[in-house]
Amino acid sequence: MAAESGKIDPMHQFLIEPMFGKEWAIAGHNVAFTNSALWMVVTLVAIWVFMLGGMKRELIPGRWQVMVESMTGFISGMMATNIGPEGKKFTPYVFSLFMFILIGNIMGMMPTGIVGVHPFTVTSHLTITGVLAIVSFSIVLIVGFAKHKLHFFSLFIPHGTPGYMIPLIFLIELFSFLIRPFSLGLRLFVAMTAGHILMKVLAGFVINGLNAGALTIAIVTIPSFVLMIGITLLELLVCVIQAYVFALLTSLYLNDAVNLH
Amino acid sequence: MDAASAKLIGAGLAAIGVGIAALGVGNVFGSFLESALRNPAAADGQQGRLFIGFAAAELLGLLAFVVAMILLFVA
Numbered sequence: 001m002a003a004e005s006g007k008i009d010p011m012h013q014f015l016i017e018p019m020f021g022k023e024w025a026i027a028g029h030n031v032a033f034t035n036s037a038l039w040m041v042v043t044l045v046a047i048w049v050f051m052l053g054g055m056k057r058e059l060i061p062g063r064w065q066v067m068v069e070s071m072t073g074f075i076s077g078m079m080a081t082n083i084g085p086e087g088k089k090f091t092p093y094v095f096s097l098f099m100f101i102l103i104g105n106i107m108g109m110m111p112t113g114i115v116g117v118h119p120f121t122v123t124s125h126l127t128i129t130g131v132l133a134i135v136s137f138s139i140v141l142i143v144g145f146a147k148h149k150l151h152f153f154s155l156f157i158p159h160g161t162p163g164y165m166i167p168l169i170f171l172i173e174l175f176s177f178l179i180r181p182f183s184l185g186l187r188l189f190v191a192m193t194a195g196h197i198l199m200k201v202l203a204g205f206v207i208n209g210l211n212a213g214a215l216t217i218a219i220v221t222i223p224s225f226v227l228m229i230g231i232t233l234l235e236l237l238v239c240v241i242q243a244y245v246f247a248l249l250t251s252l253y254l255n256d257a258v259n260l261h
Numbered sequence: 262m263d264a265a266s267a268k269l270i271g272a273g274l275a276a277i278g279v280g281i282a283a284l285g286v287g288n289v290f291g292s293f294l295e296s297a298l299r300n301p302a303a304a305d306g307q308q309g310r311l312f313i314g315f316a317a318a319e320l321l322g323l324l325a326f327v328v329a330m331i332l333l334f335v336a
Contacts, residue, residue, distance in 0.1 A: 011334065078309070081309065082309065183320055186320070186323065186324075186327070187316065187319070187320050187323060190323040190324075190326055190327055191319070191323060193330075194323065194326050241312070241315075244312060245312055245315070245316045248309060248312055248313065248316075249313070249316060252313070
């Protein structure tokens, strides 16, 4: 690593590097196949293998099929409780979103570094989480306006608002509605980035401590290493929670669009 | 005070916000656990709301973290 320099750059792991196709361009924009694209492909292949293994439709499900069915059942149950019977048609979208974020998060935590392939967390970039959030927000807008026409704006005025308060409440609710895609994308991006920076900083303590003599190993390296194991477990939990929160908030926003209040 | 040290102090001050968000997240889960122990039968139905509260409390801490990162690496 960067042991010889004595300073470890925790931001280096987020660097996007072109792997091949550096000269590819569409309308003047470079569209090289980057490490980010590679890990998105890895994520998609992992989801594909996971789903194919469980879609055998056996009458008595094996372990793999139970795993897949509990995932789909989890999302369809979430849609049923949050949106109601009309939520069923959004299940495929929310399921794809949940699986992509979950597997993308977990792929970034994989210890492939020990065989020389450095993992890249696709969800640690605002471009990717932002696009996911914009897609969710667009679906909310399209569904809301298609279903309720201009009546959709009544979403911004809660029931029983006094007449003189309507302009103020309308502005506040409109603002809190428009901020949703930002908060949705930012939450996932920052949670993943923060966790990975923390782990790299602790890894820096471990490596620099190892180079600094026996006393430092006892005081710094071993406690940092133990803490790092705990933080890694916490990060795996955060991976799952953030994917769940993204899917849950998407379903809540869809509920607003489908059922108004 | 030169600009570089002011940036570092600002990033350190932003870390206070992250710590305060930790209080908020702890409060969300603590209150949930407290009431879940009083009425365990109703607890499972409220898990969605638990995570909405968690997400809202966590977001504000993450915003403080973003401020610190912008000060350190962008500004």
